[in-house]
Amino acid sequence: MTQSNRAVLQAIEYHLPEARVTNDALAEQFPEWTPARIHEIVGVDERHVAASDECASDLAVAAATKLFASGRASPAEIDYVIHCTQAPDYFLPTTACVIQNRLGLPRHCGAVDINLGCSGYVYGLGLAKGLIESEQANHVLFLTADTYSKYLNPRDKSVRSVLADGAAATLLTSDASATGGRLAGPFVYGTDGRGASNLIVPAGGMRQAYDPNAPVQIDDSGNERTANNVYMNGAEIFAFTLREVPAVISRVLSAKGLSVDDVDLFVPHQANAFILAHLQRKLRIPPERFVIDMADCGNTGSSTIAIALCRAMARGAIRAGMRVMLVGFGVGYSWGATLLEWI
């Protein structure tokens, strides 16, 4: 493989919807909580929430528009768009096709949706690398966008405290002269569908139809939800995280003959700051090399890594010569990790 067809992450932009839900607002609705307690247990102070008529694709288009406005690429250069979402506009057509038209991308552009959440950014980068390095595409626009707020039951504090809406646009190119993060790999993946029921929106697909009269269930913690809402078993997700995240990091490092100390920055999926802080201590990674950056935006699913990475790039935390590990994990269960080398 020649240097000219190595995939490079060249730029990221993101977009968060305007409306916000603060901890003060949540504490008002759930009097057993204080804003300080909410911060303590999830590490989030506010979440951005899409308007009732605002879809994930609208957020994705806004993020892509920012990317094009930055001058890093023009719509005419894009020859493939990957859209990762769990909140598509329609069952059909593919939302990526709608986005192709809205962004004015060329008709020779490939377009595909992928349905993944917390691991989606790593998977999408893996697909983009495959497209570029097999010479199927030169400029991949990788969009991640979700509106989890639309699945939330307003009386379910277990998910309202952490899940949020947002989108990111990532430009990947085969340009050998580009600066950015070379997708060095390896890409290490994992799946365990036994965990599917621990983070799920049961109704709305083909298995169980959306039911406007679905009965309200109340769990042991007093949270209310119906089958139309997202359900998250936090304890099971935490146990899964402890089992799989250290292991997948280890697999990436082993494949390259590296140790934790050889990685300059870890950018994990921003699931929950409490859980991330636990992982950081468990893995004995110094906090300055383990990004936790979700206080003002919450867990936006497949966009969290992109947003955290974009912010790290913007504040100069990533420089040429650095090795950066991305780790996605969650709904599915699905997980993946990879290394980027900054050039």
Next chain:
Amino acid sequence: MTLAEFFSEFETTASLPPGTVQGQERLDSIERWDSFAVVEFMSMADEKLGVQLEPAQIAACRQVSDLAVLCGFKP
């Protein structure tokens, strides 16, 4: 960690006043023993006791002393 220190950790997790837990307290009677507290407890057990607990094991516990046994303390 001693059993007394374990009870102290539990008090912190469940937002209970210091020195109030003896072990026989029923978990379903503790207001702050919610899904977040369970995750905090699992984190404490992993970090301070080196015990990785499964949620089903915790769900089977009826009182604080059951959690202690789960974490390796003698009944």
